[in-house]
Amino acid sequence: MASHINSHPRYTKRLMLRPFRRRDVAALHEAIGISLEDLSPWLPWVEDYDRGVSQRFVRESVGAWADRRAYDFTVRPIDELDRHLGNVSIWSTSHQNAIGEVGYWIRSDETGKGYATEATTRAVQIGFEEMGLHKVQLRIALGNTRSERIARAVGFAHEGVLRDEVKVGNRWLDHSVWSMLESEWWEARDRHRAEGTIV
């Protein structure tokens, strides 16, 4: 399995996905700052958020990429490359079984435009076509119906529910597990190309 991927930008119809650089901290911090209310119910790292969290994230992301542990992308509009729209990440969870996982968020003032669906579809494509994965998983906290719609739109199938999987603040959240197999990706890819989600 080819687990190392190149650091060139990837494109969709409207978006560019590229690895983080040290100087992205300010743009990341700004995007998280205006999105705290929407991010905090679902993402554990948002509790007690400050700029240091973004600094550590970018530092860790650069290291993880170099060590082939995880691939985080800053998502930018092609026509406004300085604007950080959100993150999408893909990482391997089992080299032996060629399984990976995807995760994402989009800044609050840019939601409802299909960006998460578009960026996540591109990340899944990287998983299957560049990392050589057999299966890509996605975990969604129960109750995050917006995210469930993204899972369906990208082409994931629902697998089951993991109880008390993540603690966010003082709440334990059940997570539903979704997945796509490589054999399912090719059909999804043709549909996404026809719909113009990916190029």
Ligand SMILES: CC(C)(COP(=O)(O)OP(=O)(O)OC[C@H]1O[C@@H](n2cnc3c(N)ncnc32)[C@H](O)[C@@H]1OP(=O)(O)O)[C@@H](O)C(=O)NCCC(=O)NCCS
């Ligand atoms: C969930 C999130 C990623 C959605 O991003 P987005 O760019 O708006 O997603 P999309 O535009 O691709 O839309 C996905 C679906 O949600 C719907 N949607 C958008 N805004 C909505 C809203 N305010 N309420 C309900 N549904 C909404 C869209 O219409 C679309 O549904 P559709 O299938 O009917 O078209 C974003 O709100 C977010 O980052 N939330 C907080 C973090 C998070 O939950 N991350 C995911 C963890 S698994």
